[in-house]
Amino acid sequence: xxxxxxxxxxxxxxxxxxxxxxxxxxxxxxxxxxxxxxxxxxxxxxxxxxxxxxxxxxxxxxxxxxxxxxxxxxxxxxxxxxxxxxxxxxxxxxxxxxxxxxxxxxxxxxxxxxxxxxxxxxxxxxxxxxxxxxxxxxxxxxxxxxxxxxxxxxxxxxxxxxxxxxxxxxxxxxxxxxxxxxxxxxxxxxxxxxxxxxxxxxxxxxxxxxxxxxxxxxxxxxxxxxxxxxxxxxxxxxxxxxxxxxxxxxxxxxxxxxxxxxxxxxxxxxxxxxxxxxxxxxxxxxxxxxxx
Amino acid sequence: xxxxxxxxxxxxxxxxxxxxxxxxxxxxxxxxxxxxxxxxxxxxxxxxxxxxxxxxxxxxxxxxxxxxxxxxxxxxxxxxxxxxxxxxxxxxxxxxxxxxxxxxxxxxxxxxxxxxxxxxxxxxxxxxxxxxxxxxxxxxxxxxxxxxxxxxxxxxxxxxxxxxxxxxxxxxxxxxxxxxxxxxxxxxxxxxxxxxxxxxxxxxxxxxxxxxxxxxxxxxxxxxxxxxxxxxxxxxxxxxxxxxxxxxxxxxxxxxxxxxxxxxxxxxxxxxxxxxxxxxxxxxxxxxxxxx
Numbered sequence: 047x048x049x050x051x052x053x054x055x056x057x058x059x060x061x062x063x064x065x066x067x068x069x070x071x072x073x074x075x076x077x078x079x080x081x082x083x084x085x086x087x088x089x090x091x092x093x094x095x096x097x098x099x100x101x102x103x104x105x106x107x108x109x110x111x112x113x114x115x116x117x118x119x120x121x122x123x124x125x126x127x128x129x130x131x132x133x134x135x136x137x138x139x140x141x142x143x144x145x146x147x148x149x150x151x152x153x154x155x156x157x158x159x160x161x162x163x164x165x166x167x168x169x170x171x172x173x174x175x176x177x178x179x180x181x182x183x184x185x186x187x188x189x190x191x192x193x194x195x196x197x198x199x200x201x202x203x204x205x206x207x208x209x210x211x212x213x214x215x216x217x218x219x220x221x222x223x224x225x226x227x228x229x230x231x232x233x234x235x236x237x238x239x240x241x242x243x244x245x246x247x248x249x250x251x252x253x254x255x256x257x258x259x260x261x262x263x264x265x266x267x268x269x270x271x272x273x274x275x276x277x278x279x280x281x282x283x284x285x286x287x288x289x290x291x292x293x294x295x296x297x298x299x300x301x302x303x304x305x306x307x308x309x310x311x312x313x314x315x316x317x318x319x320x321x322x323x324x325x326x327x328x329x330x331x332x333x334x335x336x337x338x
Numbered sequence: 339x340x341x342x343x344x345x346x347x348x349x350x351x352x353x354x355x356x357x358x359x360x361x362x363x364x365x366x367x368x369x370x371x372x373x374x375x376x377x378x379x380x381x382x383x384x385x386x387x388x389x390x391x392x393x394x395x396x397x398x399x400x401x402x403x404x405x406x407x408x409x410x411x412x413x414x415x416x417x418x419x420x421x422x423x424x425x426x427x428x429x430x431x432x433x434x435x436x437x438x439x440x441x442x443x444x445x446x447x448x449x450x451x452x453x454x455x456x457x458x459x460x461x462x463x464x465x466x467x468x469x470x471x472x473x474x475x476x477x478x479x480x481x482x483x484x485x486x487x488x489x490x491x492x493x494x495x496x497x498x499x500x501x502x503x504x505x506x507x508x509x510x511x512x513x514x515x516x517x518x519x520x521x522x523x524x525x526x527x528x529x530x531x532x533x534x535x536x537x538x539x540x541x542x543x544x545x546x547x548x549x550x551x552x553x554x555x556x557x558x559x560x561x562x563x564x565x566x567x568x569x570x571x572x573x574x575x576x577x578x579x580x581x582x583x584x585x586x587x588x589x590x591x592x593x594x595x596x597x598x599x600x601x602x603x604x605x606x607x608x609x610x611x612x613x614x615x616x617x618x619x620x621x622x623x624x625x626x627x628x629x630x
Binding site: 069081088152 | 433453
């Protein structure tokens, strides 16, 4: 089964109103909340990262979801399971890494297990901010993004090929969150807007917005690091690589966001068209289940 | 290393103000939050439970933490990792079990892994409720509890001995949360009070309160199911068994809580004295790390 099939089952059983965006927006409490897992040998390898970097990234992927909602990241709770041969130093470095992401740790649980398993919940404040939804993209809006795509998966390829040090590896292991981009939109928007992060790849982010908003996204420009052109089929990395944690937003054309790249526009229709080609990309989307 | 040692490291590194109670009370957001892990073959065996019961209990252990804080349980997020041989039916039944605990699922993540790993975050509302702390017990207060202790671990012993059906097994696999007890105190207290649940055993709950409040708890009566007397060393089950998810609270002597048992009183001093004996029980406290 694919992750998507599982999510459909979960939606059906729980009848939850909240599944579908990067965060659940709990209006009665004025918060946004998200939870992501990171599993050893599925999402990361201890051969390639350090406990510090792993802690940082584990926090960051959840902070990125809060930012994708437009919320202000405030607290983390950390569920951690560790094999018994893991030493005290691992735990220290891991939590130093978490702390370096800048958000307060409010609790969690630590247990024994066979492999390193991390499940982090992040909570954001919505005071003074307009919260996004993937369903909010509208015909006539533009599509913008916060930075380069593909660098993280290029870094993963380099690690797989035995390279130890490269700026793309840095992006893969220590991605930056896009707090300024998120905050600017959430604090200044007097309109509904769509936003998500590119954790599962740029194409998936665009497709999620198109499907949930029932619009068509026309993409005519994608920012990426020119060095990525040295990789074979580099556009696959740019479009489907994932884990760049850049933000993608759909906002009115006259709304200017500092340090953003305009990558396309929204028209009526369904789906995503990139450089004039409407293709069926779905099989390439990052899927933790199919990788097993 | 023991779980306690890890927690001390985490406290030292994160400098978190929130670690030490069943929940973190995030006053700026008006919420309480908790996260607990359940790991296959550490916390449960799929030979003894069903996916439905596992889902229910996974939700319940976190709901119990919210109740221990005095908060109103509102939302769960569910981090789940499953081996690839797990089928669709497991996921359906697991989420039906979660839903049966009565709290809305607001999101989460599902990933692949080697064993079943569950990490659930629960969020509670604090509106109209006084929130507890283990540090709030005072000399002159009484110690009360919401129900019987030891039944859950007696159920575990029966399962280990091949018994399939017994009321103690029901308590172990499908523990009840004590919402009325918690709500009554939290909505009626105009004083500071201590509360925790007996997830790690009654003695541990008492010791946590004594240590954090710098008082001495004198326990002279413990409610348990008389049938437990058939077990060898049954008082070990009653005191150290854990997983009954009964609440233990310290409140003023004249504050009457419906359906509660008064089990002792608080005097100046340090520690816990049970039936006139002050013993060093700590080695018997439930510890997932030492069991590996």
